[in-house]
Amino acid sequence: MKRILILILAICLGSALYAQQTPVDSTRWQPDESVAFAQYDTLALEMDFYFPNDDAETHPCIIYSYGGGFIMSNQRHIETRRLCRMLADDGYVVVAADYRLGLKGVRFKGPVSMVKPLEKAVLMAAEDVMKVTRYVLDYASELCVDPYRIILAGSSAGAIASLQCDFERCNRTELAQRYLPEGFRYAGVAAFAGAIFSRKGLEYKHDMPAPTLFLHGTADKLVPYKQVKFFGIGFYGSDKIAKQFKERHYPHKIMRFTGEGHSVAARYFANYDDLRWFLQKMVLDPHHYEIDETISDPFHQKSSWDSYDPSNLY
Numbered sequence: 001m002k003r004i005l006i007l008i009l010a011i012c013l014g015s016a017l018y019a020q021q022t023p024v025d026s027t028r029w030q031p032d033e034s035v036a037f038a039q040y041d042t043l044a045l046e047m048d049f050y051f052p053n054d055d056a057e058t059h060p061c062i063i064y065s066y067g068g069g070f071i072m073s074n075q076r077h078i079e080t081r082r083l084c085r086m087l088a089d090d091g092y093v094v095v096a097a098d099y100r101l102g103l104k105g106v107r108f109k110g111p112v113s114m115v116k117p118l119e120k121a122v123l124m125a126a127e128d129v130m131k132v133t134r135y136v137l138d139y140a141s142e143l144c145v146d147p148y149r150i151i152l153a154g155s156s157a158g159a160i161a162s163l164q165c166d167f168e169r170c171n172r173t174e175l176a177q178r179y180l181p182e183g184f185r186y187a188g189v190a191a192f193a194g195a196i197f198s199r200k201g202l203e204y205k206h207d208m209p210a211p212t213l214f215l216h217g218t219a220d221k222l223v224p225y226k227q228v229k230f231f232g233i234g235f236y237g238s239d240k241i242a243k244q245f246k247e248r249h250y251p252h253k254i255m256r257f258t259g260e261g262h263s264v265a266a267r268y269f270a271n272y273d274d275l276r277w278f279l280q281k282m283v284l285d286p287h288h289y290e291i292d293e294t295i296s297d298p299f300h301q302k303s304s305w306d307s308y309d310p311s312n313l314y
Helices: 002-021 078-089 112-138 157-170 174-179 238-248 262-266 272-284
Strands: 033-040 043-050 059-065 093-097 145-155 188-192 195-198 212-217 227-230 233-237 252-257 290-295
Touching (some): 033 112, 043 078, 043 112, 059 078, 059 112, 059 157, 059 272, 078 093, 093 112, 112 145, 112 195, 145 272, 157 174, 157 195, 188 262, 212 238, 238 252, 238 290
Parallel strands (some): 059 093, 059 145
Antiparallel strands (some): 033 043, 195 233, 227 233
16 A cells, blocks of 8 residues: 555656756747636636648647646646647647646645545546547537547656546546547547556446557556556556457557656657657558557666655655
């Protein structure tokens, strides 16, 4: 149970540490438009749009969810804006949306007491992603978006929200039915170091999941590469989810970075060509691939994320 507490606190502090290391440049890669999509008391959530510079009547759409440990917003961080502009330049309407930070200000009093806050944070973020999805569907024609080609992508906490969102959809939960139209299906999901929270095991009971790209470090100490499970409650990482995909022959590609830690969550630039390949070959021109790839780089320069040991926080 102590491992759960370590995991949760590390997700928060590790992601915040990374964000502080990269300076913000407010002059480059600005969004084309910003729109408020939700209001919670005094908290207004906005989404930023990045549009491709072409004359196509419709475009695929990527809803991107940033990392930040569910304690800080990186919606307009330079890394987010740069990635979104790159994707827009490749022909996608990109939406970088804010979401509620469910672990912000939470005090860690013990592993059991943290289960509900973590669950709440994950589901709140997934709900906000669904709200963004519904907005895009409702205004698809005005946004020049193809409603059958809406893709989720995210890093760290954002990857968790993205995977959780599709998991809720596949299981037709009350949350998914509240926001997503009957029969709706995401065209793809790309998760950089993500996981799924569940009290009922890891099973896609009603619908097939979208073709999914998983990138995860095998030594990730922040978001589990395999799983953390006790008392029937599970936090399932890329390895465990990919095994489910393999057993059911769901289309997927998993990239396992041997010995690497949570820095894989920031590999969206280093592995941008892999992301582009996935989007083109498994989403836009869908082929049913089931790919399991292991990457071992003995010359990989480890970052602070890879060596960070959360046990010294207690």
